[in-house]
Structures are given as C-alpha cells and as structure tokens.
Amino acid sequence: MGRQRILLADGGVPGHNAAMELKQLRNFVEVAEEGGISAAARRLGLTQPALSRQIKALEEDLGVVLLDRGARSFALTPAAEALVADARKMLDFSDAMVRRVRAVASGVPLRIGYAPSLAADFLPPAIASFNQLHRGLRISLHEVSTLEMQRVLLEGGLDLIVTVPCPTGEQIGWTTVRECGWRLAVPHCHRLAGAAVVAPEDLNGERLLIFDRDQYPDYWARITAFCKDHRIQPKIAGEFDGITSLAAAVEADLGIAIVAETSALVREGRARLRALRLAPEPAAIMIAAGVVGRHTPPPHVLAFIDEMKRHAADGADASVG
Numbered sequence: 001m002g003r004q005r006i007l008l009a010d011g012g013v014p015g016h017n018a019a020m021e022l023k024q025l026r027n028f029v030e031v032a033e034e035g036g037i038s039a040a041a042r043r044l045g046l047t048q049p050a051l052s053r054q055i056k057a058l059e060e061d062l063g064v065v066l067l068d069r070g071a072r073s074f075a076l077t078p079a080a081e082a083l084v085a086d087a088r089k090m091l092d093f094s095d096a097m098v099r100r101v102r103a104v105a106s107g108v109p110l111r112i113g114y115a116p117s118l119a120a121d122f123l124p125p126a127i128a129s130f131n132q133l134h135r136g137l138r139i140s141l142h143e144v145s146t147l148e149m150q151r152v153l154l155e156g157g158l159d160l161i162v163t164v165p166c167p168t169g170e171q172i173g174w175t176t177v178r179e180c181g182w183r184l185a186v187p188h189c190h191r192l193a194g195a196a197v198v199a200p201e202d203l204n205g206e207r208l209l210i211f212d213r214d215q216y217p218d219y220w221a222r223i224t225a226f227c228k229d230h231r232i233q234p235k236i237a238g239e240f241d242g243i244t245s246l247a248a249a250v251e252a253d254l255g256i257a258i259v260a261e262t263s264a265l266v267r268e269g270r271a272r273l274r275a276l277r278l279a280p281e282p283a284a285i286m287i288a289a290g291v292v293g294r295h296t297p298p299p300h301v302l303a304f305i306d307e308m309k310r311h312a313a314d315g316a317d318a319s320v321g
Helices: 022-034 036-043 047-063 078-106 124-132 147-156 218-229 241-250 300-320
Strands: 005-007 019-021 067-069 074-076 110-115 137-143 162-163 172-180 182-187 207-212 233-239 258-262 273-278 285-294
Touching: 019 022, 022 036, 022 047, 022 078, 036 047, 074 078, 074 137, 110 147, 110 300, 124 137, 124 300, 147 162, 147 172, 147 218, 147 285, 162 300, 172 300, 207 218, 207 241, 207 258, 233 241, 241 258, 241 273, 285 300
Parallel strands: 110 137, 110 162, 207 233
Antiparallel strands: 005 019, 067 074, 162 285, 172 285, 182 258, 182 273
C-alpha cells in the first residue's frame, strides 16, 4: 500500500528520527514471529543483510535496542516485546482501514458461504430484508460443503458461513442461529410414503442415501450414531456432495434419505417426494453463523447475523403453528 510513515513522539531524546514506515514494523513483527532474521528474510523474500539493515534502522529511529544479539541467535528485549504487541494492533488497524476504503469505493461485500440443506428457510428472507436497509452492500452466496466453506472463510474468501459448527478451536467464532430436526425423504411410490410417522426399525434393510462423509463429517457422525443406537442396518446406496443431487437420487427411487427439516427438499413439497417424521429422530441440528475468530467482525456482518436469527425464529414459530 505504498510507503506509509508513522510519526511518533520521541520523548525529547535528541538526535532521533521518530518517523517509522509500516513496512519496517511489518518486517520486524515477522522477525519476532519467525524467531530469526534468516527465516524471516526467506519468508519476506529479502536478503538477510537487507532485513538486518531495516531492523537496525528501526532501532535508530526509536532510539532503543530491540534485539539482544548473540553469536548465533538473538532475544527480544523488553522494548521489542512491547513494540511487537502494539505493532500487531497498528498493522491490523492499517489493514482494516485499507479494506474499508476499498470497500466503500466498490460497494461493501458480504460473501456468505452456506449449506442449502440447512439454511433454505431463513437465509433468503433475511437477505431480502437486510438488503432493503443496506443498499451499499454487494451480497454474494456460495454453496459449498461444510469443510470447504470453513477453509475458504479462514483464507479470507468469505465473510460469513452458515452451517453446522465443527471443532475449530478459536479459529472460527460461532453464533447459534437456530436448531432444527430431521425428516425422512422417500420417493412417492415407496412402501413408507403413506406413513404418518416412521420408526427406526422400519429402516432396516433400506437403501440409504447420505451426504459425503469427508465433506459433511457432522452429518455422517449423527446419522451413523442414530443407526447404531437403534440397531438399524441400512444399505448405504450412495454418497452425495449436495442437497440437489441427493434429492434427484431420492426422486429417481435410488433410495431414501434422512435430511434436515429446513432443507429445500422438505419445504418445497416436491410431487415425487414425501417428507416423513421420524420417532425418535436423530439429535437436533444446531445451525450457526461462523466468522473468523481472531478479529471482531465488521458491523454489517454482525447485523446480518442478527437478521438471520430473527427470520430463523419466525420460521420456527411458523412451522410449530
């Protein structure tokens, strides 16, 4: 972003230039995080002497010693540790400022990754009402698997994801949007199509269609645990990468599927499908909004999460009614 200089009070020390470049700070933080100038230089694409000169110039600008240099290594001085902590905050602020300026110039993006099998009932109305209040946003939707959307979020390609939360430590911050139950989707000609409620033992020997175990690990774990708990022995007849292909397979009478009650497959009332209640059913699904955990989300992202929660609650009340 060009040469940016930060003017700092010099504390009255004569002979010191108290102007620093953000690039100097960024490179110094890299040295501290890598634990060595050689490793940091390789990561930054610089020569070791060039990076050493930058660190020396930074020390001269500040009038302090940052690296306690030994024969083969160095240690951060207390002044350096304080600088690293504050520099990280300053660099985060600078990066966020650039993003905001660019966003205003091109329209603020809101990139949402979602699972249509979970968010089909509340996401469209939430977007419609939110867009009425925030005309400057550019909302884009990305239909991807659970694992893929988490990866893209952490790489900066998405601002928000809507899915079942998976263990990610502090990498992703989750906010519960709603809980939902399950339905059994069967072809209209299936022997169970006329049943009001289906018991677990009715599924024995049935051809079961499921989401891909690698891309939807939470789904796989819930369904297999349900079958194990109730001693169901279905035949796995196919794994699918999304709700569209799964629905097509059920309609083609390739098998039956256990799906979220919020999915389009259930709510659209397809003529060639029946959505039946299971009693008992697998443990309820928690649908959540995920954002990158290390930063506070922008206000428009937080506002959209609140909008989703409102519409999800309205949809849940309507379904109960």
